[in-house]
Amino acid sequence: MTVFGDLTRAMSAIVLTTFGEPVVFHIEGQPQALAGRGVFTAMHQEVDANTGVPVSSVQPVLEVRQVDLPATPTEGDAVTVQGVLYLIVEVRPDGHGFLKLMLHKGGSGHEASAYTDP
Helix, strand or coil: CCHHHHHHHHHHHHHHHHHCEEEEEECCCCCCCEEEEEEEEEEEEEEECCCCCEEEEEEEEEEEEHHHCCCCCCCCCEEEECCEEEEEEEEEECCCCEEEEEEEEECCCCCHHHCCCC
16 A cells, blocks of 8 residues: 555544444345444535526435445445434445445335344
């Protein structure tokens, strides 16, 4: 690994320790829910669809280190964050070992009450 890669790996561990929180992944094909850590944000976005009228939206996002996961989540899997079940609608690798998971509240096909923190 390069010096930059080593520094990125060390820094990502610090970020997760400082800002991360426990999450539970519900990944298709896994026999049970998987505990993990991630940095969760539900940032406000204002979008102008070329109409001149801004539309407000909130996009929940969970950032995780791929190496910390026993299986890679994909679109359609779910994750519980702060007791709320979210559907993973998009997975965006950042090229430095982190995955940015774009979420939608409510996990289609998943029962929220069936999953608890391990």
